[in-house]
């Protein structure tokens with residue numbers, strides 16, 4: 001029986017996965033592609049940022065795929081099969097965007113023969129109807145090196161790739177020499193000699209080629225990869241599936257990613273005024289960095305409530321806000337998601353919330369609560385922003 005090819009699209013936080021998906025959905029060659037967008041936290045953002053268009057079949061899964069109990073990716077693929085059989089949805093390829101913190105080993109193990117054991121009939125059906133056809137890993141030239149150094153998941157995502165793509169090459173520090181691009185390319189080649197490395201920003205970049213069916217062959221990727229797959233299988237057998245302990249507001253923490261990583265969100269019904277938004281962006285610029293790993297979301301501004309603004313920060317890089325033509329769906333609330341490393345979520349959430357809504361006095365109180373969580377320099381910079389002495 002023909003098996004539908006499944007591709008994993010991975011890459012560390014903010015590497016450009018959603019941006020690449022948007023290129024892909026605009027390309028008529030991908031009209032046959034079902035998307036699975038994996039998000040964590042209690043507020044999903046990515047599916048709003050992918051402009052799906054008519055007739056496209058997509059599923060959003062929340063909870064990190066690599067940690068969710070019970071084989072979530074198999075459940076989602078089974079759901080797609082069901083949609084195809086009852087609803088006439090048609091697709092002949094699946095692209096799964098993982099979270100930026102995903103450990104690829106458990107996801108790959110659920111999709112390859114001889115990987116995670118089938119839990120029941122459903123898993124057998126999924127194995128018979130789908131085949132892992134490739135792992136595409138994006139690495140951005142602005143924060144890729146930092147991610148590799150600081151986060152084991154980033155190095156693992158690179159090692160599991162059978163195609164690597166450099167992103168944000170338009171932001172090369174020296175466009176003439178492209179020294180940083182070439183340095184990173186060499187680093188990737190050392191981490192994974194088997195995977196071809198493309199430049200996602202090049203005029204002749206072959207986007208379609210990334211998702212052309214092939215047999216994904218972990219054995220060809222070296223001993224590390226086969227060792228990690230075996231280790232993952234052994235951990236599962238020993239402990240059962242790894243579920244997360246609770247994080248803030250019901251949001252899971254990442255057991256596979258170390259206890260320090262946390263996520264929190266801010267949701268607002270009321271539109272945000274210009275001052276609040278400016279203060280929020282200033283604060284983001286000051287504290288974004290290796291401890292505040294990622295912030296992203298949609299903001300409803302008072303002056304243009306029908307045209308939300310998309311905000312992105314990836315480690316130290318804060319990207320210029322982009323105004324959309326309209327809201328992706330009926331939900332008109334501002335919603336922002338943050339991922340921190342070693343920062344307690346509640347004081348940080350309060351600080352960003354009062355930057356959006358409040359004046360200097362509540363902001364000062366929130367900053368005092370934030371004191372233990374951020375580096376002293378960021379604290380005093382944030383203090384200067386609101387004109388108070390850092391606690």
Ligand SMILES: Nc1nc2c(ncn2[C@@H]2O[C@H](COP(=O)(O)OP(=O)(O)OP(=O)(O)O)[C@@H](O)[C@H]2O)c(=O)[nH]1
Nearest residue numbers: 012013014015016017018019100167168169312319
């Ligand atoms: N200049 C430039 N910016 C880019 C490029 N690709 C992505 N970005 C920006 O980088 C930021 C993060 O991009 P996303 O596509 O959301 O990254 P992601 O990997 O989906 O992020 P997570 O899902 O949170 O891990 C956004 O502000 C994008 O506009 C690129 O090639 N060039």
